Amino acid sequence: MDYVFSDKTKKITLGVGVVGLLLFLLGILFDNNEYATLVAEDGHNYGSIQRIWVSLLTNSIFFFFISLAMLFFVALQYAAEVSWSVVFKRVYEAIMSALPLMAALVVLIIAVGQVGGHHIYHWQHYEVGSGDHLLDHKAFFFSPAFYWPVLIFFMGAFWFFVNYYRKQSLKEDEEGGTRLHFKNFAKSAFFLVIFGYGSSVITWQIIMSVDAHWFSTLFGWYVFSGMWLVGMVYATLLIIFLKSKGLLTIAKNGHLHDMGKWMFALSFLWTYLFFSQFMLIWYADIPEETTYYVARINDYPWLYWGMFFLNFAVPMLALMDADAKRNRIALVIVGCLIIIFHWIDVFMMISPGAMKTEASIGILEIGSFFLFLGIFTFIVLKALAGRPLVVKNHPYLEEGKNIHH
Amino acid sequence: MHVVEAEIREPLILGEKSYNDITEDVCAPIEGKANSLWYFVFGLAGLLALWGIGNILYTIGVGIGVWGLNKTVGWAWDITNFVWWVGIGHAGTLISAVLLLFRQRWRMAINRSAEAMTIFAVMMAALFPGIHMGRIWQAYWVLPLPNQFGSLWPNFNSPLLWDVFAISTYFSVSLVFWYIGLVPDFASVRDRMIKPLPKKIYSILAFGWSGNAKHWNRFEEVSLVLAGLATPLVFSVHSIVSMDFATSVIPGWHTTIFPPYFVAGAVFSGFAMVLTLMLIMRKVLKLEDYITLKHIEYMNIIIMLTGSMVGVAYLTELFVAWYSGVEYEGYAFMNRATGPYWWAYAAMMTCNVISPQLMWFKKIRRNLVITFILSIIVNIGMWFERFVIIVTSIHRDYITSSWTQFHPTYVDMGVFLGTIGLFFVLFLLYSRVFPVLALNEVKTILRATGEFGVKKAKSTVFNVENEFTPSEAGNAPASDDSSEESSDDAESEENKEQE
Numbered sequence: 023m024d025y026v027f028s029d030k031t032k033k034i035t036l037g038v039g040v041v042g043l044l045l046f047l048l049g050i051l052f053d054n055n056e057y058a059t060l061v062a063e064d065g066h067n068y069g070s071i072q073r074i075w076v077s078l079l080t081n082s083i084f085f086f087f088i089s090l091a092m093l094f095f096v097a098l099q100y101a102a103e104v105s106w107s108v109v110f111k112r113v114y115e116a117i118m119s120a121l122p123l124m125a126a127l128v129v130l131i132i133a134v135g136q137v138g139g140h141h142i143y144h145w146q147h148y149e150v151g152s153g154d155h156l157l158d159h160k161a162f163f164f165s166p167a168f169y170w171p172v173l174i175f176f177m178g179a180f181w182f183f184v185n186y187y188r189k190q191s192l193k194e195d196e197e198g199g200t201r202l203h204f205k206n207f208a209k210s211a212f213f214l215v216i217f218g219y220g221s222s223v224i225t226w227q228i229i230m231s232v233d234a235h236w237f238s239t240l241f242g243w244y245v246f247s248g249m250w251l252v253g254m255v256y257a258t259l260l261i262i263f264l265k266s267k268g269l270l271t272i273a274k275n276g277h278l279h280d281m282g283k284w285m286f287a288l289s290f291l292w293t294y295l296f297f298s299q300f301m302l303i304w305y306a307d308i309p310e311e312t313t314y315y316v317a318r319i320n321d322y323p324w325l326y327w328g329m330f331f332l333n334f335a336v337p338m339l340a341l342m343d344a345d346a347k348r349n350r351i352a353l354v355i356v357g358c359l360i361i362i363f364h365w366i367d368v369f370m371m372i373s374p375g376a377m378k379t380e381a382s383i384g385i386l387e388i389g390s391f392f393l394f395l396g397i398f399t400f401i402v403l404k405a406l407a408g409r410p411l412v413v414k415n416h417p418y419l420e421e422g423k424n425i426h427h
Numbered sequence: 428m429h430v431v432e433a434e435i436r437e438p439l440i441l442g443e444k445s446y447n448d449i450t451e452d453v454c455a456p457i458e459g460k461a462n463s464l465w466y467f468v469f470g471l472a473g474l475l476a477l478w479g480i481g482n483i484l485y486t487i488g489v490g491i492g493v494w495g496l497n498k499t500v501g502w503a504w505d506i507t508n509f510v511w512w513v514g515i516g517h518a519g520t521l522i523s524a525v526l527l528l529f530r531q532r533w534r535m536a537i538n539r540s541a542e543a544m545t546i547f548a549v550m551m552a553a554l555f556p557g558i559h560m561g562r563i564w565q566a567y568w569v570l571p572l573p574n575q576f577g578s579l580w581p582n583f584n585s586p587l588l589w590d591v592f593a594i595s596t597y598f599s600v601s602l603v604f605w606y607i608g609l610v611p612d613f614a615s616v617r618d619r620m621i622k623p624l625p626k627k628i629y630s631i632l633a634f635g636w637s638g639n640a641k642h643w644n645r646f647e648e649v650s651l652v653l654a655g656l657a658t659p660l661v662f663s664v665h666s667i668v669s670m671d672f673a674t675s676v677i678p679g680w681h682t683t684i685f686p687p688y689f690v691a692g693a694v695f696s697g698f699a700m701v702l703t704l705m706l707i708m709r710k711v712l713k714l715e716d717y718i719t720l721k722h723i724e725y726m727n728i729i730i731m732l733t734g735s736m737v738g739v740a741y742l743t744e745l746f747v748a749w750y751s752g753v754e755y756e757g758y759a760f761m762n763r764a765t766g767p768y769w770w771a772y773a774a775m776m777t778c779n780v781i782s783p784q785l786m787w788f789k790k791i792r793r794n795l796v797i798t799f800i801l802s803i804i805v806n807i808g809m810w811f812e813r814f815v816i817i818v819t820s821i822h823r824d825y826i827t828s829s830w831t832q833f834h835p836t837y838v839d840m841g842v843f844l845g846t847i848g849l850f851f852v853l854f855l856l857y858s859r860v861f862p863v864l865a866l867n868e869v870k871t872i873l874r875a876t877g878e879f880g881v882k883k884a885k886s887t888v889f890n891v892e893n894e895f896t897p898s899e900a901g902n903a904p905a906s907d908d909s910s911e912e913s914s915d916d917a918e919s920e921e922n923k924e925q926e
Binding site: 238283299303305310 | 432434435528670685739740743744
């Protein structure tokens with residue numbers, strides 16, 4: 023049975039978006055005044071506008087990553103000849119369908135900064151040669167002639183592959199055979215190469231450059247691990263939603279268990295990379311590197327450490343047990359917590375660099391999150407309803423269906 | 428219910444084997460006599476090992492002044508060799524634990540030998556910090572024992588001490604994991620032995636294994652626990668090795684990407700060594716039906732993948748060395764690429780980043796000769812990687828008056844060659860007296876992935892759209908159905924229980 027995007031669900035998702043929008047607007051009107059006089063060290067007045075743009079950028083990147091993670095995961099499943107995940111392939115494809123809009127928003131928000139609309143990226147407003155020797159040194163990397171073509175190229179490549187996979191998937195339903203499958207296999211390997219470089223490079227461009235003086239070689243992989251995790255969590259929640267509607271009967275508890283394993287394992291991967299980056303910078307104690315953590319730990323100790331410990335401890339303790347990984351309630355609770363605290367992770371990557379000590383999570387930020395959640399989920403469900411819920415003719419479908427007893 | 432493999436998967440066991448064939452094939456080397464080639468290679472490895480032991484004793488007797496170290500380069504070949512061997516050791520645990528979690532059935536043909544390789548490689552690795560201490564008879568000082576040494580407690584802030592813990596844990600768990608897996612197979616060998624002395628030895632090694640249901644149940648449980656323990660160890664060991672360097676403030680050493688990048692590099696070099704060994708072993712011990720071209724292809728793909736990850740890390744380091752604007756970091760990388768050790772850097776880049784890209788071609792992935800050559804090239808490249816990281820970062824330090832070069836002495840080289848000899852001595856002995864394939868485990872996948880009837884046709888023609896039903900599975904003896912069912916269930920049980 024296929025998924026039907028009922029009016030009720032439409033109302034709920036749009037309702038979430040509208041409530042988010044209202045909160046967001048309320049936040050702008052009533053909660054934003056104290057930031058009106060925020061002045062940066064370089065004498066630039068951020069104005070009350072900065073906080074709005076930071077929240078929009080945080081959400082655009084967060085939801086863009088969810089789509090991108092699914093695109094990566096589908097390619098990975100092809101390249102690794104995986105069968106169990108075939109039963110969820112349409113779910114992954116639906117989630118990646120929001121990538122074009124989210125990628126466009128990310129690009130748009132950065133472009134607004136380029137023309138002076140906000141001051142998130144310090145380098146966008148820096149005149150080369152006016153005294154900041156680090157930015158002078160990096161001038162080439164941040165020059166529009168280099169920055170924009172690179173960013174557009176990778177975003178465009180991701181966009182292209184989203185369309186490619188979604189189109190091929192329907193075609194395989196009709197055509198059958200294995201010709202398309204092997205074509206997808208080859209394309210996936212190619213995509214993974216682009217992704218391998220692209221995910222790191224765009225992370226430097228859109229996130230690491232907020233703290234324009236700071237650098238860390240691990241940063242790209244660290245961001246990637248969190249993104250992959252959140253993508254898997256969103257997919258798991260969607261699968262549980264579909265199961266609760268009595269759909270997706272092809273997937274057994276074992277398949278859900280496999281999703282739970284990914285949540286568990288990727289939480290460890292994220293923690294491992296967080297720790298590796300943090301510990302090495304803390305241990306070596308080089309001022310150029312520690313600035314990043316000083317800004318976060320000194321000014322936002324509870325938010326930052328809370329984010330780390332909960333992102334580590336909750337999945338570890340709650341999902342350690344095998345039965346918990348197939349328990350829908352446990353997965354939903356842990357999944358929601360992961361989404362909240364990884365949203366804070368992304369927020370903490372951007373805000374301290376963009377707003378110094380003045381960042382906080384108020385109704386403005388909460389509203390913007392729900393605004394994006396509503397829109398994102400609406401797009402995903404619409405895409406999901408537009409085609410059969412389970413693929414046909416995938417060469418691994420039979421094996422994947424029966425792999426769990 | 429029977430797990431039906433997708434038709435497009437190639438069989439993992441060729442030649443329409445029966446269960447008995449598997450036992451016969453695996454036990455043949457143990458029961459037969461070694462040929463003259465084995466004795467020749469063993470003799471050669473033994474001579475190298477003796478030469479190495481001589482050099483080690485000379486080092487211990489005279490002191491590490493006999494190495495090429497100097498006041499600027501205090502770490503060179505010894506630590507390079509240490510990291511190289513530890514890295515090689517990673518493949519065994521990855522295959523036996525991580526690939527188990529990912530339900531990769533092809534691991535079963537190679538896990539036994541890969542784990543043996545891990546254990547021998549870690550032994551070789553552990554030698555180097557030991558002899559580098561100079562006074563190896565005081566090696567126990569690295570352990571936090573209650574002592575009378577006053578302030579000479581181990582420094583818990585030092586990653587070198589973490590290394591002691593990480594590697595000894597890794598070695599213990601790997602050894603136990605390997606041995607547990609061997610117990611049922613030792614029992615199979617024991618039951619076939621005729622001569623009393625070998626029978627006695629194998630029966631002691633088999634721990635009185637009788638193969639009853641209770642034994643299998645315990646076996647599965649303990650294997651799961653050990654797999655769960657071993658998986659984090661795959662990551663922790665080389666991460667901590669990388670911290671030996673990355674916690675410092677030396678340009679070229681201190682970089683945050685080191686832990687995951689070292690792990691990728693370790694798996695990369697480990698699989699290369701597994702391939703080197705397996706390509707010889709499958710030929711000499713006639714195991715081509717079990718370690719098939721598909722197995723080799725999978726290993727080559729992992730080499731390509733991890734090689735590319737290492738490549739991304741190299742380029743990230745280069746980029747950030749420039750991007751950071753830190754002059755010392757920038758100089759360290761300029762010096763690597765264009766300084767007096769440019770040739771080592773060029774060798775590392777060619778062997779590790781460029782050569783694995785050949786694996787994109789299916790023809791090359793499945794070509795035994797090219798694969799063998801590439802596996803050795805990768806091992807050479809990974810040795811150079813460690814040499815580049817270690818020596819080029821310290822031979823030109825902050826004080827230009829102490830800039831110098833490192834020149835290895837014959838003792839440096841002798842110890843290194845000696846460990847290669849010793850490694851092969853151990854591996855060659857292992858291949859004569861141990862069941863080199865997890866024969867009881869391989870039997871559990873025979874029905875699902877063996878080359879029978881329909882499966883055989885499918886392996887060459889992908890587009891045929893027949894229904895594959897168990898009844899068509901051909902030659903598999905019907906009487907084995909029940910045992911096959913139970914082992915299949917056990918396997919799914921095992922997957923379910925993971926983590």
